Amino acid sequence: MKKVNIGGVPEHFNLAWYLTLKNGEYKAEDINLRWHDYHGGTGQMCKGLRNSDIDLAVILTEGIVKDIIDGNPSSIVQTYTQSPLIWGIHVAAESKFKTIDDIKGSRAAISRYGSGSHLMAFVNAKNNGWDLEKDLNFSVIENLDGAVEGLTNGNADYFMWEKFTTKPLVDDGIFKRISNCPSPWPCFMIAVRDEFLRNNEKEVKTILNIINGTTAEFKNIPSIDRTIANRYGQELEDVQEWLSITEWSQELIDEETLNKVQNQLLQLNIIPEKWAYKDLVHKI
Template sequence: MKTIKIGGVPEHFNLAWYLTLKNGEYKEEGINLRWKDYFGGTGAMNKALREEEIDIAVILTEGIIKDIIDGNPSKIVQTFVQSPLIWGIHVANDSKYNTIDQLRGTKAAISRYGSGSHLMAYINAENNEWNLDEDMNFQVIKNLDGAVEGLTNGDADYFMWEKFTTKPIVDDGVFRRIGNCPTPWPCFVIAVREAFLDTNLEDVKTILNIINNTTQEFKQIPSIDKTIANRYDQKLEDVQEWLSLTEWSQSLIDETSINTIQDKLLNLDIIPKKVDYDQLVRQIN
């Protein structure tokens, strides 16, 4: 049986992977798929792909595009979640800040440089017409636990993370959410190391077929809202809202979306140049 290593964030978006693993669907096809949670998010997964710690990543679209342009030898093979990611903009519950504009020039907590929390801080800044050279300051906090500690201790002033993942922390009175910032593109893609893809193409196709069969019918799974609420410590009404907003995909991200993301990243000086569509993606089906 062939062992294949995959990574993703330990969030409700990836429950379909857990369900297919629990059901033994990959083992039935001769694949020992080993999932690893990356609490550090996109930056940690980019590092893991580069160091061959994992073969496949379920990763933020803008984060993997930036890292491939920066030399990560991987390719996007499919969109995983078609809908935008809604980033909540959070401050400590006792923070003096109450509006997004008051955060101009303060310090953003980020999991690491090149992560989604880092890139989206720039998107938020541009949306609010901040000066990207003067108004952006960062404190690396590694993960969500680090953000709780960093904002509570005053090491950083605000933190951007997926709205529904952080909702329990808001409900507990640790964070306050003072705004939202949706990504203007599909939020999660599946990326594979090029060297692995070259030698294991059929296995990658098999894995995608299995996960796609589940995501196509994910919302119809009996009591899936209750399962998510229990597993991720979320309120049922929050899960139901999230399910209504989330659309999975079984297709490769299109060239228009890739260009839109690159235009935005280039405009923000996050990438040094745009590259051709086929330098970022590989059509395998």
């Protein structure tokens, strides 16, 4: 049986992987797929791919594009979630900050440099006409627990994370959400280490076929909204809203969309140059 390691954030977006693993669908195809939770998000997963700790990752688009260009020997093999990610912009519940204008020039909590929370801070700054050099400051907090501690203790001022994941913290009076910032592209990609892909393309194709079968029908799974609410500690109405705006994909990201991502990252000085489509993706 072929052992394959895959990483992703332990959030509702990835429930489809849990369901297919629980059903033994990979083992039925002689694949021992091992899921690894990455609480630190995209930056931590990029490191995992580089170090061969994982073979595949379900990873934020902007983060994996940046890291491949920075030398990560991996390729995008498919879009996982077609819809954008809705990033909530949060401050501590007792914070003096109440609007986007208030946090200009203050410290953004980020899980690590190169992470989604880091890169999207640039997108938010650009959206609001800030000076990208003067108005952005960062405090590394590693993960969501670190953000709670950092904002509460005053070690950072605001934190960008997926809106529905952080909603329970808003409901509990720990965070206050002052705005939202949708990513300007499909949010999650599936990336694979190039070395692993060269030797195991058949297994990767099988894995994609299995997960695609579940994501294509995900919204029709009986009581899926209640399952998500119970598993991830979310309110049922929040889950239903999330399901209504989220679309999965079973296709490879197209060249036009990937160029759009690169154009934005280049404009924000997050990447030094654009790469050819064929050098970022691998069509299976």
